[in-house]
Amino acid sequence: MKRISILVVAAIAVCAIALIAFAASGANDEAAPVFGIKSPPGFRDWKLISVAHEAGNNNDLRAVLGNDIAIKAFREGTLPLPDGAIITRLAWTYTPSEENNKVFGREQSFVAGAPTNVQFMVKDSKKYAETGGWGFAQFKDGKPDPKADLNTCFPCHVPVKERDYVYTKYAPTP
Amino acid sequence: MKRISILVVAAIAVCAIALIAFAASGANDEAAPVFGIKSPPGFRDWKLISVAHEAGNNNDLRAVLGNDIAIKAFREGTLPLPDGAIITRLAWTYTPSEENNKVFGREQSFVAGAPTNVQFMVKDSKKYAETGGWGFAQFKDGKPDPKADLNTCFPCHVPVKERDYVYTKYAPTP
Numbered sequence: 197m198k199r200i201s202i203l204v205v206a207a208i209a210v211c212a213i214a215l216i217a218f219a220a221s222g223a224n225d226e227a228a229p230v231f232g233i234k235s236p237p238g239f240r241d242w243k244l245i246s247v248a249h250e251a252g253n254n255n256d257l258r259a260v261l262g263n264d265i266a267i268k269a270f271r272e273g274t275l276p277l278p279d280g281a282i283i284t285r286l287a288w289t290y291t292p293s294e295e296n297n298k299v300f301g302r303e304q305s306f307v308a309g310a311p312t313n314v315q316f317m318v319k320d321s322k323k324y325a326e327t328g329g330w331g332f333a334q335f336k337d338g339k340p341d342p343k344a345d346l347n348t349c350f351p352c353h354v355p356v357k358e359r360d361y362v363y364t365k366y367a368p369t370p
Numbered sequence: 371m372k373r374i375s376i377l378v379v380a381a382i383a384v385c386a387i388a389l390i391a392f393a394a395s396g397a398n399d400e401a402a403p404v405f406g407i408k409s410p411p412g413f414r415d416w417k418l419i420s421v422a423h424e425a426g427n428n429n430d431l432r433a434v435l436g437n438d439i440a441i442k443a444f445r446e447g448t449l450p451l452p453d454g455a456i457i458t459r460l461a462w463t464y465t466p467s468e469e470n471n472k473v474f475g476r477e478q479s480f481v482a483g484a485p486t487n488v489q490f491m492v493k494d495s496k497k498y499a500e501t502g503g504w505g506f507a508q509f510k511d512g513k514p515d516p517k518a519d520l521n522t523c524f525p526c527h528v529p530v531k532e533r534d535y536v537y538t539k540y541a542p543t544p
Binding site: 243247259364368 | 415422428461464470473476480482486509529530538539543544
């Protein structure tokens, strides 16, 4: 009887681990609509292209990172960016830092607060030929963001067609 | 006579290359005062810790990056940070983007303009025991920035002693 109990407990434990693994994997494997893009693994480790602040409705601080193909193209000024390049924009709420302001003695410091969402531009000149070779996606907590209307992405990038539809410029090393 | 000319030209070419190499090397090898820190190679490739905007006299946009030891410690919440950890803060002028504002239809977009300077915090609990285990440095274009008074760094970091003298918090992945 004791042996059966141990087996049942072991089986439940295995199932629980399997379920956790499935949930974690499911969160990252769900493709965003329209362009069918999945959240690329390891993007939080990618190298920095630049930083920005959007006021207005966005009211965020953002970092723009690139995978190795994108970074190489940015640094060498390669246009259009080659297939396989992925650019990601991570954003956080634009949050005043009381702690920092105390040290500076004035209201001047704004830091990254709660994460808002992450966007991707994925270059595939054949697959996304109708949108300048770029596919667009937006995720939050690893899942496609239902708030994002991805059909509106490309038209907004057309004004910078001469820079291969990319607004962000590479920030020079200080 | 022709052979001598060729030799002279070759010698000049060798000297020119040597001078270029010396200049490039010299720019990266010069240690900043007070803590004797040299600009760490490859820091522009380090992973992102967070982003911020300082208004006031700084008026910049900044990215805080870490070497692998620092990033691991931030992600695992290790305090104090281990020896070998290096944190770098890169800054650029806080620059309105007319190009972006046109698309948004309002004045809301601020991007990284000209690079201002780069700062480093280098953890060595023995070498920098008198300043909480941290050495401080500031560079511009690879050379120690003569404008920086590095003796003022540590006192400003004392208020966050409980976070091992580091103001920046790790920005969660959106």
